[in-house]
Amino acid sequence: MIEVRALWKVFGPGDHNRGIATAETGASRADILSSTGQTIGVRDVSFHVGEGESFVVMGLSGSGKSTLIRCMSGLQAISRGDVTIDGTSLVGISEDRLRELRRSKFAMVFQHFGLFPHRKVIDNAAYGLEVQGVSKERRRSKAGEILSLVGLDGWADHYPDQLSGGMQQRVGLARALALDPEILFFDEPFSALDPLIRHDMQNELLRLQSEQRRTIVFITHDFDEALRLGDRIAVMKDGVFEQVGTPEAVVAHPATPYVTAFTRDVSVAKVIRVHTVMASMPADTSSSGRHVLSTDTLESIVPLFLADPSAVAVRDAAGATVGQISGSQVAAALTGRSA
Amino acid sequence: MTAVAGERRLWVTTRLRVAPQDVIFLVACAVAVLVAWRFGVGEPINRLQRWVRNNQQTHPLFTYGFTPVSRSLRWAVGHLEDFLNWLPWPLIPALSAALLFVRKRRLSAVIVGAIATLPHFLDLTKPAMETLALMIVSVGVSLLVGVPLGIVSASSARVDSLLRPVLDAMQTVPSTVYLIPASLFFGIGPVPAAVATVIFALPPAVRLTTLGIRSVPEQTVEAGRMFGASKRQLMRQVQLPLALPSIATGINQTIMMALGIIVVAALVGAAGLGQEVLGTLRLRSPGRGMLVGVAIVALATVLDRVSASFITDRRRRARSLRSTALWSAALALVAFAIWALGKTMLGDTKLVDWVDDAILWIRDHGRWITRPTNDFIIREILIRARDFLTDTVPAPVLVLVAALLGFAAKGWRLALGIICGLTIVGLVGMWATSIETLVQVITATVVSALIALPTGVYIGRRPRLESVVSPVMDALQTIPSLIYTIPFVMIFSVSVVPGGIIASSLYAIPAGIRLAALGIRQVPESPIEAATSFGASPRQVLWGVRLPLALPTIMLALNQIIMMVLSMVVIAGMTGSGALGYRAVEALTRSNTGLGAEVGIAIVVMAMVLDRLTQSLAQERRPAHA
Numbered sequence: 001m002i003e004v005r006a007l008w009k010v011f012g013p014g015d016h017n018r019g020i021a022t023a024e025t026g027a028s029r030a031d032i033l034s035s036t037g038q039t040i041g042v043r044d045v046s047f048h049v050g051e052g053e054s055f056v057v058m059g060l061s062g063s064g065k066s067t068l069i070r071c072m073s074g075l076q077a078i079s080r081g082d083v084t085i086d087g088t089s090l091v092g093i094s095e096d097r098l099r100e101l102r103r104s105k106f107a108m109v110f111q112h113f114g115l116f117p118h119r120k121v122i123d124n125a126a127y128g129l130e131v132q133g134v135s136k137e138r139r140r141s142k143a144g145e146i147l148s149l150v151g152l153d154g155w156a157d158h159y160p161d162q163l164s165g166g167m168q169q170r171v172g173l174a175r176a177l178a179l180d181p182e183i184l185f186f187d188e189p190f191s192a193l194d195p196l197i198r199h200d201m202q203n204e205l206l207r208l209q210s211e212q213r214r215t216i217v218f219i220t221h222d223f224d225e226a227l228r229l230g231d232r233i234a235v236m237k238d239g240v241f242e243q244v245g246t247p248e249a250v251v252a253h254p255a256t257p258y259v260t261a262f263t264r265d266v267s268v269a270k271v272i273r274v275h276t277v278m279a280s281m282p283a284d285t286s287s288s289g290r291h292v293l294s295t296d297t298l299e300s301i302v303p304l305f306l307a308d309p310s311a312v313a314v315r316d317a318a319g320a321t322v323g324q325i326s327g328s329q330v331a332a333a334l335t336g337r338s339a
Numbered sequence: 340m341t342a343v344a345g346e347r348r349l350w351v352t353t354r355l356r357v358a359p360q361d362v363i364f365l366v367a368c369a370v371a372v373l374v375a376w377r378f379g380v381g382e383p384i385n386r387l388q389r390w391v392r393n394n395q396q397t398h399p400l401f402t403y404g405f406t407p408v409s410r411s412l413r414w415a416v417g418h419l420e421d422f423l424n425w426l427p428w429p430l431i432p433a434l435s436a437a438l439l440f441v442r443k444r445r446l447s448a449v450i451v452g453a454i455a456t457l458p459h460f461l462d463l464t465k466p467a468m469e470t471l472a473l474m475i476v477s478v479g480v481s482l483l484v485g486v487p488l489g490i491v492s493a494s495s496a497r498v499d500s501l502l503r504p505v506l507d508a509m510q511t512v513p514s515t516v517y518l519i520p521a522s523l524f525f526g527i528g529p530v531p532a533a534v535a536t537v538i539f540a541l542p543p544a545v546r547l548t549t550l551g552i553r554s555v556p557e558q559t560v561e562a563g564r565m566f567g568a569s570k571r572q573l574m575r576q577v578q579l580p581l582a583l584p585s586i587a588t589g590i591n592q593t594i595m596m597a598l599g600i601i602v603v604a605a606l607v608g609a610a611g612l613g614q615e616v617l618g619t620l621r622l623r624s625p626g627r628g629m630l631v632g633v634a635i636v637a638l639a640t641v642l643d644r645v646s647a648s649f650i651t652d653r654r655r656r657a658r659s660l661r662s663t664a665l666w667s668a669a670l671a672l673v674a675f676a677i678w679a680l681g682k683t684m685l686g687d688t689k690l691v692d693w694v695d696d697a698i699l700w701i702r703d704h705g706r707w708i709t710r711p712t713n714d715f716i717i718r719e720i721l722i723r724a725r726d727f728l729t730d731t732v733p734a735p736v737l738v739l740v741a742a743l744l745g746f747a748a749k750g751w752r753l754a755l756g757i758i759c760g761l762t763i764v765g766l767v768g769m770w771a772t773s774i775e776t777l778v779q780v781i782t783a784t785v786v787s788a789l790i791a792l793p794t795g796v797y798i799g800r801r802p803r804l805e806s807v808v809s810p811v812m813d814a815l816q817t818i819p820s821l822i823y824t825i826p827f828v829m830i831f832s833v834s835v836v837p838g839g840i841i842a843s844s845l846y847a848i849p850a851g852i853r854l855a856a857l858g859i860r861q862v863p864e865s866p867i868e869a870a871t872s873f874g875a876s877p878r879q880v881l882w883g884v885r886l887p888l889a890l891p892t893i894m895l896a897l898n899q900i901i902m903m904v905l906s907m908v909v910i911a912g913m914t915g916s917g918a919l920g921y922r923a924v925e926a927l928t929r930s931n932t933g934l935g936a937e938v939g940i941a942i943v944v945m946a947m948v949l950d951r952l953t954q955s956l957a958q959e960r961r962p963a964h965a
Contacts, residue, residue, distance in 0.1 A: 075561055103567035114562030118580045128566040130576070179566070 001215050002049040002072065002183065007081035009067050009239075012038030016079040029238070041067035043239035044081070051182075052213040056230030058220055058262075064239040065219045066187060072217060073108055073185050074098045085183065103132050106183035107176035112192055113168045115160040115175075122147065122156035125174040139178075146174045150204065166197035170204070177208070186218040190225065202228055223262045227251070227271050235259050247271050269299035269334055277333045278314045278323035291315050294322055298330050305330060364752065368759040375766040380940060381933030388523055388932045409530045412476065416529045419472035420610075428464055432456045435641050442648040451644045457637040461630050463615065467638055470611030473529055473604070474597050474642070477536035481593050485541050486586060489548025490574070499549065506542045511902070511946050514539045514600040515909040515923055519935035522607045527930065532609030536597045543592035551585025552578045591646040595817075598639050602819040603909060606927045612638070616821050620913065625826040626694030632822040639817040702830045713836050716782070721835060724778045729771055738762065741948065748955035756951075760944035769941035775918040776908055777945060779835055783843040783904045788897055791848045795855020795896065796886070805856060812849035820846045821910050828914045838911035839920070847903040851896045858892025859885055898953040905946050919945075 010016035012033075019038035022031070033039055042064045049055040059065040070076040072083050074090050083090045085105060090098070107128060115124050122143050123130070129139035147156055150170040160168055169189060176184055190198040202225060209216070220226050226233045227247040234244040235258070243255040251271045254260040275294035291313040292301045304312065309327025316322050395406070423431075436452025439445075458467035492499045517538045521531035555578050563577045605613030612635050619628040702709070728737065738761045746754035764773050798805045815823075820842050827837030862885050870884045886893075912920020919938055926935030 073565060075565065099567045099569060102565060108562070108565045110558055110562055110565075112556075112558050114556075114558040114565075116559060116562070116577060116581075127563070127576075131563075131566055131568045131572055175562075175566070 001051045001053070001086065002217065003082075003084045004045060004047050004072065005082045005084075007042055007045045007068070007071060007083060008040070008079045009042040009064070009071050009076065010038050010079040011041055012036065014038065020080055040064075040239050042071065045236075045239070045241055046081075047234065047241070047244060049215060049217060051215055054209065054216040054218065054229060054231045056218040056220060056226040056233045057236055058223055058226035058233055059236035060221055062238075063236045065221075065236050067239075068236070069185055069187050069217060069219050073106065074102070103128070103179070105181060106185060107179045107181040108185040108187065109169070109172045109176050109189040111188040113160070113165075113172045115168055115171055117160055119159075120156065121152065121158050121160065121163070121171050124160060124171050125178050127175055128179040143174070143178050146178045147171075149177065149208075150174045164197075165193050166201060169193060169201060173201075173204070181214065183215045183217070186216065186220075188219050188221065191221060198222075198225070205229060223266065227266065235262065248273060248276055252276070267299070269302065270297055272298050272333060274298070274301065274314055274325055275323070277329050278325040279311075279329065280323050291321070292325065293317070298333060301325070302330060361752065365755070368755060372759050372762050372766070375763040380767045381937045383933075384523070384936045385931070385933035388930075391523065405524050409525050412480075412530045412533050413528070415476045416472050416533060419475060420469050423468040423472055424465060428459045429456070431641075435645050438645055439648050444644070444648050447644050447648070451641055454637045455641045458634045461634050463612065463631065463634040466610065466612045466615050467634055470601055470613065470635075470638065473533055473536070473601075473609060473611060474594065477533040478540060478590070478594050478597050480533070480537045481540040481544050481597070482590060484537070485544025485589070485593070486548050489545040489586075489589075490552065490579075492545065493549045493552035493578075494570070494574070502545065506545060508947070509538070509542045511950050512943050513906040513908065513946060514596075515603050515606075515906075515927070516939040516942055518603060518607050518927060519932060519939050522927070522930060522935075523932045527608040529609045531607045532604035535607075536600055536604060539600055540593040540597045543596060544589045547585050547589030547592065548582065551582030551589075554585065555581045587646065587649040590649075591643065594642050594646055595639070598635075598642065598817070599819075601635070602821050606924070613819075616819055620821060620825060620828075623825070623829060624691065624695055625698045625829060626691030628822045628825045629694055630691060632818045635819060635822075636814060636817050698826045698829050705830065709831050713831050713834060716836055716840060717834060720782055721775075721778055724782075725775050728774050728778065734765060734770060741952075744952055745948070748952055753951055753955075757948050760948060764941050764944050767937040767940055769919070769922075769937055772918050772922060772938075773941045773945060776920065776941075779839040779843075779911070779916060779918065780901065780904050780908070780945075780949075783840050783847070783907075784897075784901050786840060787844040787847040787851055787900045787904065790844070791851025791900060792855050792893060792896060794848075795852040796859055796881075796889075796893075798852060799856035799859025799889075802860075808852075812852060815845060815849045820907055821913065824910065824914050833915035835911070835916040835918075838907070838914035839916035842914075843904045843907040843911060846907050847900040850903055851900045854896035854899055855889075855893050858889035858896065861892065862888045894953070894956040897956070898950065901949050901953055902946065905942070905949065908942060 008016075008020050010019040012019065014037065016038065019032055019036045019040060022036055023040050023043060027035070029039065045068065047055070057065045057068060067076065071078050072085075072090075074093065078091055081091075085101065088097070088101060093101075116127065119127070122140060125147055126134075126139040126143035129142060130136075134142075144156060147153065150173050152167065152170050152174065155163065155167065160171060163171065169192075172189065190201045193201060206229065216229075218226075218229055220229075227250075230247055232244060232246055233250060235242045235250065237258055243250055243259050248271055250259060251263050251266055251268060254263045273294070274292055274296050277298065278294070290304065290308075292304065292315070294314050294316050301312075305327030311324045311326035311329075313321045314323040314325055394400075432452045432455035435455050436448045439448035439451055458464050488502070492502050514535070517535040518531060521534040521538070525531040525534055552574075559577060559581070560573060563573045568576065601609070601611060601613035602616050603613075605611070605617050612631060615631045616628070616635075619625075619631055738758060741761060742754040742757045745757040764770055798808060823845060824838045824842035827841045831837045831841075866884050866888065867880055870880050875883060908916075908918075908920040909923045910920070912918070912922070912924045915921075919941055922934060922938045923942070925931065926933075926938055
């Protein structure tokens with residue numbers, strides 16, 4: 001779906017190969033800046049995002065995460081390496097072809113919403129369709145549907161500045177969804193919102209994903225957000241990926257001290273799922289009728305063991321029993337981590 | 340990102356490590372000095388003027404170039420004049436009020452509608468309509484040229500970098516200077532006035548269009564691009580609509596700037612209120628001047644309010660019918676009051692006579708103070724300073740001092756520019772005259788700064804006081820300065836003092852006050868609170884925090900004062916200040932373009948040098964990069 005291969009992004013004057021060459025010798029950022037006047041935004045990053053997968057890049061400011069998504073969406077030229085979307089390379093792509101790709105394949109939700117203040121909510125949501133030349137009637141009816149999908153019924157004729165931040169970002173989301181894109185790029189979409197509204201919006205996104213799975217690349221500086229939303233997450237620092245993996249893998253086995261620092265405050269119970277802890281051999285628990293899903297988090301099954309800590313069956317999404325899990329296993333997993 | 344610029348360089352530029360534009364600048368300086376030295380300026384231009392006169396009917400440059408432009412402008416202005424004069428007079432007040440009403444400015448609608456009736460009661464409808472016609476045509480052309488230019492300049496960094504210095508220069512040059520080339524190619528009458536107005540009013544139209552488009556948040560533009568908008572779609576759907584308030588501000592400023600030069604435009608024969616002002620100067624009637632001033636302020640207010648009403652209005656709510664009726668009634672009432680007032684006071688000559696008599700009384704009874712003041716300023720300050728600068732200090736030393744100042748302020752480029760500019764002034768024979776003007780300008784600047792800067796600092800923290808003083812300052816800035824020069828001419832007699840010092844200061848002071856006040860007001864609250872919490876007294880806060888933080892803007896105020904005093908040079912020349920101003924008036928009224936060009940060069944050089952030198956004071960001083 002999306003393939004990023006050995007991607008470099010260099011900022012600054014002159015030939016970017018010089019900056020890359022200097023960086024490849026192992027020079028530090030300060031050295032590269034003083035010898036070439038260039039800074040390295042993204043440093044030799046490769047990864048793959050599968051169809052319907054939600055890939056979250058987490059990093060602090062200056063880590064290169066925004067640069068990465070801007071390169072992936074064609075907002076910024078690539079210095080070296082390649083990004084292909086459904087087999088189409090963004091390197092050397094013509095303006096026309098890129099525009100075509102944007103109209104047909106992907107859409108983006110921006111950090112500060114990027115709404116058009118002079119257009120009504122409905123016309124904001126319909127913008128992508130308008131650009132494609134869809135008739136006013138059709139694009140408005142489509143935009144209207146999407147607005148009610150994101151919970152903005154009755155706000156169509158307002159202007160963005162009459163809406164709260166959370167609602168504005170719903171408009172931003174609606175604008176992206178109206179195109180029915182295969183790929184959605186999110187550039188720190190919720191970081192300008194209050195914690196409670198941020199949580200709402202995350203739920204909204206999870207709900208939308210459960211209804212119709214799209215390929216998502218999501219940028220955030222919030223580790224918890226990354227854990228909640230990502231099928232896989234990447235922790236980025238100084239232009240490189242420190243670690244890539246499922247939320248559980250990252251939390252259970254942080255690869256570097258930098259990642260460990262983030263995982264330290266994470267509530268393990270919210271991240272670790274049943275299938276990581278369960279015993280693989282199916283036992284005679286089927287009779288009790290109690291069961292949990294292999295994808296449940298430990299937090300969600302703890303109440304089950306309050307009355308009876310004995311083992312329960314673990315089933316997969318199809319309903320087949322795939323293992324068992326007991327209260328003591330859960331307790332061990334939770335305390336073992338935090339000890 | 341600008342990888343290309345580094346590679347395409349001439350060998351000279353790589354050897355000497357200077358940028359290509361520096362080389363162009365050096366060559367241009369050298370050529371300018373050489374031309375001025377070898378050929379002079381006045382004589383070749385007079386020859387050009389003779390050639391223009393002889394070939395106007397036959398040469399293709401005129402038959403296909405200037406003449407059609409001239410004809411269509413004259414046609415447009417003429418017909419518009421006729422049309423406006425043909426309209427029944429209440430229509431324009433009614434239209435302005437209606438326009439404001441629709442834009443939800445009800446109070447404004449009433450006041451502006453009433454004000455718009457003033458020219459009629461003052462018996463100045465015809466000249467007012469003539470001025471309006473000229474304004475509409477020249478502002479229209481300015482926008483027709485300026486807005487597209489602004490759009491191009493916003494989307495192309497190269498065009499922008501080419502245009503920027505030109506616009507900078509255009510805004511530094513006093514408006515009168517534009518009349519010189521305009522009258523060379525377009526003769527006398529409304530056309531050169533329109534052309535000069537177009538050129539003069541162009542910069543704000545271009546600038547604010549560019550600014551408006553550029554200040555559309557990058558995010559918003561990117562969102563548009565991200566959804567696959569083409570460049571044209573982006574411009575039409577996103578950038579232009581969002582730039583509209585800024586463009587409207589540009590239109591408003593363009594109108595105000597165009598209004599600012601109607602008196603000077605009258606010098607080359609444009610009809611209208613400007614001519615009336617010149618007439619009152621000839622009549623020596625401050626009372627009459629006051630009436631014309633009121634008419635001009637009325638016209639300016641109407642144009643300003645109506646055009647400003649388009650600036651910040653995106654949505655309208657439904658109007659209730661009842662309130663519409665109420666406001667219409669109020670409008671009718673105010674209009675009636677003005678009408679009654681106009682009939683009894685202004686329309687009659689009574690008031691004019693009162694004012695004239697009052698000024699004469701002041702002249703006769705104030706002689707014991709005005710005479711010595713006049714003599715003191717002229718003998719002890721102006722003449723002494725002039726003699727010191729022309730006789731005692733040799734010209735090369737002065738040039739060198741100026742160049743050193745320039746070097747200290749902005750580096751070798753400004754220093755070189757100053758040397759070349761001043762040398763050219765000397766070569767065209769304007770050195771002594773320029774020094775005389777310089778002395779006047781500096782004196783008026785000192786007077787204005789001493790009044791304006793402390794006042795501004797005081798007012799800046801008292802918003803209520805500022806709102807009281809504001810209308811007075813507005814009036815001083817809109818009434819053509821020649822009008823308030825007239826009473827001083829009568830009181831002080833014809834000399835440099837009324838125009839060159841007093842009126843120039845009056846003209847410059849409001850801008851000085853405004854900027855100084857702005858500087859004080861803009862100081863962020865947090866350092867002030869910090870200082871207060873450490874126990875600083877109000878005086879310590881003012882001197883230790885407010886003033887230092889406001890200093891860049893206060894210096895900008897000084898810069899503005901100098902530039903405004905300079906722009907008064909020609910007006911002052913009409914009331915006896917002599918020096919460059921007088922020569923400029925002489926050149927314009929006798930259509931001696933050669934002389935005009937020489938004076939123009941001297942004024943432009945002086946403006947550029949003073950502007951760049953004082954501007955550097957206004958730039959914030961930050962610690963140099965490590």
